[in-house]
Amino acid sequence: MRLTGSSTLLRLAGIGVVILCVVGAFLYLGGWFSPHELRPARFVDGFEQANGIHSGFRRNHAKGVGVRGFFDSNGQGTRLSKAVVFRSGRVPVIGRFSFGGGDPNVTDAPDAVRGLGLQFSLPDGEEWRTAMINLPVFPFNTPQAFYDNLVASQPDPNTHKPDPQKMAAFVAGHPEFLQAIKIIQSHPVSSGFDNSAFYGLNAFRFVDAEGTSTPVRWMVVPVQPFAPVSASGTPLGDKNYLFDALIASIHQHPLQWHLIVTVGQPGDRTDDASIMWPDGREQVDLGTLTLDSIESEETSPARDINFDPLVLPVGIAPSDDPLLSARSAVYSQSFTRRAGEKKEPSAIAPSDVRK
Amino acid sequence: MTADRQQFPASMRFFHWLMAAMVLAMLGIGVAMVASLADYHRLVSIHRPLGILILIFVVIRSVNRLFSTLPPFPATMSSQERLVAHASEILLYTLLFVQPLVGWGMLSAARYPIVLCGSLHLFPILPHSVMLYAALRKAHTVLAYLLFFAFIAHFGAVLFHTLIVRDRLLSRMVPWRTRAN
Numbered sequence: 001m002r003l004t005g006s007s008t009l010l011r012l013a014g015i016g017v018v019i020l021c022v023v024g025a026f027l028y029l030g031g032w033f034s035p036h037e038l039r040p041a042r043f044v045d046g047f048e049q050a051n052g053i054h055s056g057f058r059r060n061h062a063k064g065v066g067v068r069g070f071f072d073s074n075g076q077g078t079r080l081s082k083a084v085v086f087r088s089g090r091v092p093v094i095g096r097f098s099f100g101g102g103d104p105n106v107t108d109a110p111d112a113v114r115g116l117g118l119q120f121s122l123p124d125g126e127e128w129r130t131a132m133i134n135l136p137v138f139p140f141n142t143p144q145a146f147y148d149n150l151v152a153s154q155p156d157p158n159t160h161k162p163d164p165q166k167m168a169a170f171v172a173g174h175p176e177f178l179q180a181i182k183i184i185q186s187h188p189v190s191s192g193f194d195n196s197a198f199y200g201l202n203a204f205r206f207v208d209a210e211g212t213s214t215p216v217r218w219m220v221v222p223v224q225p226f227a228p229v230s231a232s233g234t235p236l237g238d239k240n241y242l243f244d245a246l247i248a249s250i251h252q253h254p255l256q257w258h259l260i261v262t263v264g265q266p267g268d269r270t271d272d273a274s275i276m277w278p279d280g281r282e283q284v285d286l287g288t289l290t291l292d293s294i295e296s297e298e299t300s301p302a303r304d305i306n307f308d309p310l311v312l313p314v315g316i317a318p319s320d321d322p323l324l325s326a327r328s329a330v331y332s333q334s335f336t337r338r339a340g341e342k343k344e345p346s347a348i349a350p351s352d353v354r355k
Numbered sequence: 356m357t358a359d360r361q362q363f364p365a366s367m368r369f370f371h372w373l374m375a376a377m378v379l380a381m382l383g384i385g386v387a388m389v390a391s392l393a394d395y396h397r398l399v400s401i402h403r404p405l406g407i408l409i410l411i412f413v414v415i416r417s418v419n420r421l422f423s424t425l426p427p428f429p430a431t432m433s434s435q436e437r438l439v440a441h442a443s444e445i446l447l448y449t450l451l452f453v454q455p456l457v458g459w460g461m462l463s464a465a466r467y468p469i470v471l472c473g474s475l476h477l478f479p480i481l482p483h484s485v486m487l488y489a490a491l492r493k494a495h496t497v498l499a500y501l502l503f504f505a506f507i508a509h510f511g512a513v514l515f516h517t518l519i520v521r522d523r524l525l526s527r528m529v530p531w532r533t534r535a536n
Binding site (some may be wrong): 003008011012014015018019022023025026029030031038039040041043084124125126127143301304305306308310311313314318322324325326328329330332335336338339340341 | 489510
């Protein structure tokens with residue numbers, strides 16, 4: 001029963017179609033048919049276009065220093081979360097202070113966004129990583145809005161300033177942006193890293209031993225007393241004056257923050273990082289973070305850590321905030337790109353962090 | 356007995372189809388997760404433990420393959436074809452072993468926790484080195500493409516034999532028992 005020539009051809013064509021369908025399905029999954037959708041690679045391209053590529057540095061929060069210390073849990077958190085980190089006791093912490101933006105040599109400025117990444121190493125081998133900033137809310141509530149703002153605020157090649165029309169168009173399309181800016185401006189900026197509060201930005205969920213899940217937001221509140229930004233302006237000639245002040249401060253005495261969680265109520269939105277929860281929500285002090293040593297990027301293990309906010313221990317779970325998965329994806333993309341690059345010297349040199 | 360001799364042993368057929376489903380799912384998850392903001396975390400959380408599961412299964416499967424009696428090649432296959440079939444089998448087994456190992460290695464070098472389920476996680480198998488991570492991360496992509504093309508070639512060859520040569524090649528691997536012809 002040999003096949004005739006024409007039926008052989010027909011069957012060959014059928015095989016070709018089946019294989020094309022399989023290849024097509026994979027191309028579809030990989031996003032080849034929707035090139036305009038925002039993807040991790042394009043997001044990081046946006047940072048690179050805004051700031052240039054600085055070999056070996058993070059594509060955002062490029063300028064920074066590493067710190068080490070520990071977290072003393074007071075056990076209060078076990079009521080809300082079964083995470084081992086909240087049982088009474090001490091866990092080691094590696095951290096990194098940074099400025100927002102992709103320029104590793106930017107001049108320190110009090111109004112630049114300050115970042116604090118932390119990695120808690122739990123005794124059972126689990127890890128908790130969080131990347132916080134000093135803004136009480138995030139000005140964007142979707143990855144697309146963040147990206148659109150990044151594009152709109154890029155300097156025009158002729159004027160070297162962002163195009164006011166593009167920014168106006170962005171603001172008009174994002175009412176949450178101006179509302180968030182109002183909240184941010186109502187929180188006075190502190191004089192330095194050491195007396196800054198840092199906020200976890202997104203809502204998360206604490207899960208207790210019974211499996212009960214509670215919406216929470218966390219922040220670290222400094223023990224160091226608040227001081228406003230100096231009215232006399234920034235000192236001339238020292239590009240790193242805020243980092244230098246942090247170095248001097250940590251050499252004087254260990255710096256401490258309280259880890260505070262705000263407990264959400266039913267109806268509090270967990271999917272919008274641009275709004276605050278109403279006043280009067282219960283706040284629980286979970287313990288004290290102590291940072292007692294400081295290193296430059298060259299020697300600190302923090303340089304090679306991706307402070308991915310979704311590296312979470314059992315007992316802490318992501319919320320439905322769309323920024324969370326996007327942050328994880330974009331941080332990973334940035335980490336992968338910088339990992340293989342030659343590591344250029346950081347603005348804060350190893351000699352700067354010595355006593 | 357003759358019926359059994361024409362087919363792969365039941366254990367080999369079981370591993371073949373189970374792993375076919377796992378590997379195809381894995382390749383799909385892999386291409387989708389690197390291109391997605393919204394689903395990245397959910398997909399990564401499946402990708403890592405599924406990869407380790409594939410590593411475990413490929414080891415069991417290789418041992419099982421070693422101790423199994425294989426059916427003869429169909430008479431329609433020339434000696435060159437048999438050589439290619441044998442080489443592609445070795446290639447597929449090797450890729451299924453190396454790819455999850457590279458994944459585990461690259462996460463180790465980057466010091467990402469390799470969470471399997473709950474607080475259960477794997478130990479790192481390489482020192483913390485981002486340069487090593489970068490190289491292995493590239494290798495992971497290259498191996499994934501290689502695995503995908505090897506799958507397409509395997510799939511295409513079986514379709515060709517089944518639909519054009521019509522030598523009942525596929526009946527040797529179908530999940531159900533076939534009667535000898």
